[in-house]
Amino acid sequence: MTAQADLDTCREMIRHGSLSFHAASKLLPRGVCEPALALYAFCRLADDAVDLRQEKAAAVLELERRLDLVYAGRPRDTAPDRAFARMVEQTGMPRALPDALLEGLAWDAMGRRHDSFSDVVAYSARVASAVGVMMAVLMGVRDRHALARACDLGVAMQLTNIARDVGEDAREGRLYLPLDWMEEAGIDPDGFLADPRPLPEIRTMTRRLVMRANSLYYRSEAGIAVLPRACRPGIYAARLIYAGIGGKVAAAGYDSITTRAHTSKPRKLLWLAEAGIRAALSTVTPSPATLYAPPLPEVAFLVNAAARGAPEAGRAEALISALSQLAATDRSRMNGLMQDRARAS
Template sequence: MIAPQDLAHCTEAIRHGSRSFHAASKLLPRRVRDPALALYAFCRLADDAVDENREKAAAVLSLHERLDLVYAGRPRNAPADRAFAAIIDGFDMPRALPEALLEGLAWDAEGRRYETLSELRAYSARVASAVGAMMCVLMRMRERDALARACDLGVAMQLTNIARDVGEDAREGRLYLPLEWLSEAGMTPETFLRTPAPDAEVRRMVRRLLMEADTLYARSEAGIAVLPLSARPGIYAARYIYAGIGAQVRGAGHDSITRRARTNGTQKLGWLMLALLRAAGSVILPGSPVIYAKALPETEYLVRAAAQDAPRAADWSDTLYEALARLKAQDVAREAGLSRDVGRVRETA
């Protein structure tokens, strides 16, 4: 049971930190909405902790230690930690799922780039599909087919975010467009990041991301239709709100460099109404055979981890350990460089 004061803190954090999810959550039943807000608050905390810390390896290691304490039933004395511990206890959350999120944050921290669309989907699986799988656990839905469709929705949402933020990311030195796409367009990462421009080739890449997302949004609907009836409107709402962001990018001619797509309250209200209609229709319409489509190869491991019959997995994956080792090496190299710079300043003083 999440303490009321902890839940209030988590709700306020999401109200300001994730407006799209906050809007969609209004349609979730309270038994799902409350733990979902706590889950998103912990994920928001994790993302901010890494993003705002200069020592990236130390930040991810600290988050791993916080997970250790949460799973040991001794969370830090912080609202998000206490609330997440209550989720772990109440829903038997597989640790492999928040571990996957940590791995994605570690990839971000090391400035990892992605050669192919498949590699970008693997990143999206960690930072978004892992959350989708955790949402299924909160809804007591741990059937493999439904989990696969939830992971589809997570990848679709992340690809939409990436398509929306191409310019913003580039100005911060971040690059998520597949490198092979840049190469096909005769660009190098360095030239693109130096002078990002919404030329025809870049607009084509944004369009490709949104087309991939649209395919996955369509696949995800078969999974939404098998969720508990009371939870369907909220998940349909998330699907339509995020797809609506993609529609705004499309309406701007796929220019997400000189402008950033935004949605307003009126649009969100319309998508909430559409979500209610779709949820009602799912009661009488026949189920889609797409529910049985195979999971994306990049999300299959999440489906296995979250499934009802999944064996208990180790809490420290080899790939997360490798990412942390690379981050630590980067931190050491950066500190060594700073020490050399300080030495030069002293010599010339």
């Protein structure tokens, strides 16, 4: 397989797996779009590998082995692995960033719930901001302030995803709303998962997520404005499309249980046009003070891993801990299944 054939395969994966990124990627310059396709295809592969397998610990461990091979320069003989390995070699991508993504996938696989909003942000840092920082790296951006704003954008996008998918997640037995919010509202988490309804208290929590996301979208714009000029339209487009999903959630009265927000193709085309205009205006507008805001505490480790001059990190202890916990969860799950089968026989 040629490098171009590998990228064509990645492009098809993205076309079917991430409509929002596929739309935004059309505005990225080729030198950034192609490695970004490799990055997102590998992320899609990783997410599916864990989501579709019953033995979650084995799935995440297998992904870690695939990363080991990528960073050793001997990727598996598949298009996403080969394309991701080329991207890593070309950009010098710090290993700590995909490791953070794997840690987030491990949290998902063990059904981890989040005690506080800070815990939700920490989760978002791993499954979304890590990808945002990897995007910045492949654009050649290693400035701490720009990286912190890339993290803001990643967290905002993930909060939007959570707000949009409250009902869908609940029907799958997943809960991302902060447990302390639910306790304040007098809602039992297990009772909600058993019978998810658009209660006023749940709508209020969904609104809080959208409002927090909106404040981070606003702050992220200062970082977009200092990206390489040709990259700005694509990232502005991603910011506008995801914020637009949050707008649809708001328009539905923050009921994301009986409805699921989506945006139309014509609306996406308008956002793509607006992204081009904003990118052009950013070339003549001085950097706002929000560019220099410190990173959210939960994402600081990502900024430290990717910033210019940062020392190369070894294998993350946090990932090792998460994999150990996930293995224990898998063993408990399998023991439960065996006991159920024994009782049935």
